[in-house]
Amino acid sequence: MNETQENSDGASPRHPAPATAEEVFQLYGPRVYNLARRMLGSDADAEDVTQDVLLQVIRKLPTFRGESAFPTWLHRVTVNAALSHRQKRAQRQQREVHDPLDALFEDGSHHHPVRGWSVGPEDQALSHETQRLIDQAIGDLPEHYRDVFVLADVEGLPNAEIAGMLGDSISAVKNRLHRARVLMRHALAPHFEEALTR
Amino acid sequence: MTCRELVELLLDFLDGELPDDRRQLLETHLALCPPCLAYLETYKVTIRLTRRLPNEPPPPELLERLKAVLRQEGLQA
Numbered sequence: 001m002n003e004t005q006e007n008s009d010g011a012s013p014r015h016p017a018p019a020t021a022e023e024v025f026q027l028y029g030p031r032v033y034n035l036a037r038r039m040l041g042s043d044a045d046a047e048d049v050t051q052d053v054l055l056q057v058i059r060k061l062p063t064f065r066g067e068s069a070f071p072t073w074l075h076r077v078t079v080n081a082a083l084s085h086r087q088k089r090a091q092r093q094q095r096e097v098h099d100p101l102d103a104l105f106e107d108g109s110h111h112h113p114v115r116g117w118s119v120g121p122e123d124q125a126l127s128h129e130t131q132r133l134i135d136q137a138i139g140d141l142p143e144h145y146r147d148v149f150v151l152a153d154v155e156g157l158p159n160a161e162i163a164g165m166l167g168d169s170i171s172a173v174k175n176r177l178h179r180a181r182v183l184m185r186h187a188l189a190p191h192f193e194e195a196l197t198r
Numbered sequence: 199m200t201c202r203e204l205v206e207l208l209l210d211f212l213d214g215e216l217p218d219d220r221r222q223l224l225e226t227h228l229a230l231c232p233p234c235l236a237y238l239e240t241y242k243v244t245i246r247l248t249r250r251l252p253n254e255p256p257p258p259e260l261l262e263r264l265k266a267v268l269r270q271e272g273l274q275a
Contacts (some may be wrong), residue, residue, distance in 0.1 A: 030253040108200025114233035
């Protein structure tokens with residue numbers, strides 16, 4: 001398999017084109033499975049979505065072989081499958097999502113003490129405990145914020161691409177991403193601040 | 199500029215998309231407010247930590263399920 005594919009923005013090659021079903025499992029299974037798992041907050045639901053998406057990939061292999069649109073298509077199909085699965089579950093949160101900044105500030109000032117964090121060397125792999133903490137915090141985000149956060153900060157997609165996938169404006173995506181980051185920071189702070197005082 | 203107003207601007211600040219006058223106000227506040235400086239740093243750490251999350255392999259049972267479906271469809275698994 002010598003073919004390569006370009007990033008969605010047409011930059012440097014990133015993904016080799018899959019050649020067989022077995023390679024699809026190896027190359028794209030982890031990406032699809034983890035994106036679905038983080039969006040849906042459920043391993044079992046992520047498995048269903050991954051199976052659907054990888055079957056689509058395998059059936060369309062002849063169409064996509066060697067085309068640079070494949071990674072973008074894969075993200076879009078996974079996001080659509082995850083959103084569709086969530087709707088089928090009928091577990092979408094209907095309650096109003098309050099602005100998280102309201103709870104974190106009082107009279108315009110920080111409501112909680114703000115301290116630095118100790119997170120260890122940046123060039124080392126995250127510990128299993130840290131991975132678990134971050135994944136738990138992602139799972140606790142309201143779905144309204146979680147989708148954007150996973151696509152932007154875990155998957156590294158540009159805001160414009162996310163806006164296209166979710167049918168939102170870029171400004172709405174940025175607003176939701178910022179609030180998701182604020183919630184994530186708030187959820188993680190006690191763990192890393194505690195590490196500082198040990 | 200209040201601390202909350204500063205935090206509201208962090209995404210645009212880090213993306214380099216703040217107008218000059220707002221950026222100068224924000225930087226002035228940061229220079230005088232240790233909590234906001236710590237907030238900025240930990241906001242950035244949150245982003246960096248998340249980007250280091252590895253992908254877990256799908257469970258082997260899922261791959262076996264997929265292969266079974268493919269075999270039923272006459273496709274090579």
